[in-house]
Amino acid sequence: MFLYMIDDKLTNKKKQLDSYRPLPEALLRNLDEWFRVELTYTSNALEGNTLTRRKTALVVEKGLTIGGKTLIEHLEATNHAHALDWVKEQIKCKPQTLCEKDILLIHDIILKGIDDSNAGHYSNVPVRISGSAVVLPNPHKVPELMEGFAEWLKDSQDFHPVELAAEAHYRLVTIHPFVDGNGRTARLLMNMILLMRGYPAAIIRKRDRLAYISALEKAQLGGSKDDYVKIIMKAVDRSLDIYLKAAQGETTSYEDDSKLLKIGDLAQQVGMRNSTIRHWTKQGLLEVAEITDTGYQLYAPEMIDRIKQIHILKEQRLTLHEIKDYIQGIR
Template sequence: MRNLEEWFLVELTYTSNALEGNTLTRKETAAVVEKGLTVGGKTLVEHLEATNHAKALKDVLRLSRTPTSQVRGLDILQLHETVLHGIDDANAGHYRTIPVRISGSPVVLPNPVKVPDLMDAFIEWIVSGADLHPVELAAEAHYQLVTIHPFVDGNGRTARLLMNLILMQNGYPPAIIRTRDRLKYFGGLEKAQLGGAKDGYRKVIEAAVDRSLEIYLKAAAGEVAEQDTDQEPDLLRIGQLARETGESNATIRYWTKEGLLQVADSTDAGYQLYHPSMIERVAKIRELQGQRYTLSEIRGQINQE
């Protein structure tokens, strides 16, 4: 159990942050979380995202000893404060007071004036013990929180922490949403937020719970559990990233020099390697350029995400 808890701490931190664009690999995340090491070529924010998420997970483990009926709004605010500690202290643990948009999504989020009341109703709904299966309750709580979008940043990480808190309070292991399921996960959320069915989103969550249960059940039976739920993504050379995005090598190289793209690693020969998430970053850069943002302004926006 102790070994599994340590493994889940790293795996949940790695996957939850990777879903949001953090380029630390699983091994690098483990080095940061377990040994307090720093990884060359990675930003301070990426290191803080790893250590903060691990601390928040320990808070979730402590809170999981209490029933779901005792979840408080303050618990969610404290989890969020831990997630953004040292990254955005002005907004950490506070509801947003400004309008926000989900990058690249047509979803319209609630007016900030409505957020406190929406959150009060949300907490009341959770503690009422809605007549739902625990997995459905956890998935729905996650969905409702990201749909209210009560914070300027860190909504996704906080929602996944809350989901896993509810699962653990009801005897389930935490659910790991694999990075390979990123498009299905975000696509399912967006479809539901635009008025469509939640089936796709729920399938992602249910499958994640099933995988975690399988790991625990095999361990309980004395079997070697297959814990590699999410293979490290293949890193891309500059030419591969250029082909995937339709850009030239020179453009990729220039944007890297300007701090718009991050290098994940390098080969022994010194060739730069990029995380696949940089494909979406390139699309984002082009989108902002189309809106006539300067490179400096684009860099500022990217650094705030």
């Protein structure tokens, strides 16, 4: 598998967090409320839901209706929040006790009122991932594959918690057992496993959508899982930092996706030409966080620091290929 990739840093941060437990009830409640909204917002945003973080909070916490948004988008928000509530109720159990019934129940909650005929049921028609070359299993094989998946979970005692959560997510989306809601169900399953093992939930940010999808597809097409595992590890690491800072009495600022930068804005902030930014992006030195409907490439603010790092490495006479290898090695 990929146990060798699980950084000791995650295990050590988990031990550090455990030293602060039990956390004050008010602090736990505040963290739970924030994660409930953030996990709902990000997981739905990855699938195309257009509710912003703030509007997701209004729907989930206040039960408000947002003008101009569809009923389905509202239901996706409330359903995910309810599914997460159910997941939290199971955290005293062990991952090895999870079964098909649990996965079907999560999916049933996710699609309740959206697609009741398919909610909580495996697909019986061929499904394709739009824009992907990945060939999904024949629907007739799905029950057998899911039975095998459940058996694998029962025999997973030797896995590191992050490894188990990441692999369970990967296996479920690769089986792709449902007509819709596979990604949301897989991320909830992943986070249920993490919570059961005392880790905070992993948030796959909206800005990481392209990298996340590309990494999954790369592995599903027979390539390395390394990029995918790094994304999950970084997500867990960010969540551990949030909990640790809260436990230590520090405040944490959460960056909004509205701060993503167009190529011209990024170039201006670092004093470079757009053409150089495009070239470095094409070479794999910079990562595009999002592409708008009109085709604009958007970059996360951390690419400013990445560019500064590239300049330092260039001064050390490293080639762009060597810089790319260096950057990918530390991501």
